[in-house]
Amino acid sequence: MLRSLHRPAFLSCRTYSVAPQSAVAADARERLATAIKSAMKSKDTQTSITLRAILAEVHSADKTANRPVDSSTVVSIIKKAAVRRSDAAAQYTAAGRSDLAEKEDSEVALLSQFLPPTLSEAEVDDILSKIIADVPSNPSDDPRKKLGNVFKVFYTIVDKSTVDSDMVKERLNVLLKTVN
Known part of the structure; x- marks a missing residue:
């Protein structure tokens, strides 16, 4: 009687993933x-x-x-x-x-191995110099406001995980000093 209450082993279902397993997944x-x-x-x-x-x-x-x-x-x-x-x-x-x-x-x-390659200083300088040239600025504007605008545009273009934020800040300060 107890035997009839249990499911036979061959009737139990196992589910396996049918998703393709690529070597390089995007995520x-x-x-x-x-x-x-x-x-x-x-x-x-x-x-x-x-x-x-x-x-x-x-x-x-x-x-x-x-x-x-x-x-x-x-x-x-x-x-x-x-x-x-x-x-x-x-x-x-x-x-x-x-x-x-x-x-x-x-x-x-x-x-x-799971980290994306980081951008070099030259690549960051190139992107920042293009942004500085494109962002309109008035001489009367607060320099911190200009810094914030440049950062906002930079991080819409570049993913934060591919750059070192301290290096970006340092390079931006250097570029802004050379422009002024």
Whole structure:
């Protein structure tokens, strides 16, 4: 009688993803998920643990924002994680723990594969000089207002995850001094 209450094993359904698995996915989240799957299949525990931690941070950001975060936010999460790990590696090296420092450095190298290439200073200078030439300015305008307008136009053209904001600010100040 108890046997009739259970479903036979051959009737249980398993669903599998039928989505195409491309090597280079456009979305950073998809690239992370694909890398986790391949690391798990190849039994690379260190890679899968590291990437799972990053994916957990992404899911946490999703829940905080009450919606899925965009790709640039995922990239910024990966950047922050890489910075944390490189800081930890420096502290481990200072403490004489080269084994742990090597582990953190390998995780930084792994995470850097998921970061988009950053723009060079020359590329940033080129974009900023075009923007400065296009943005109208009055001599009576506040310089901070002009700075804000240039930043606004710059970040509509360029994704924030592909540039270092401190470098952009420094280059903009240099370019504005040469123009004035």
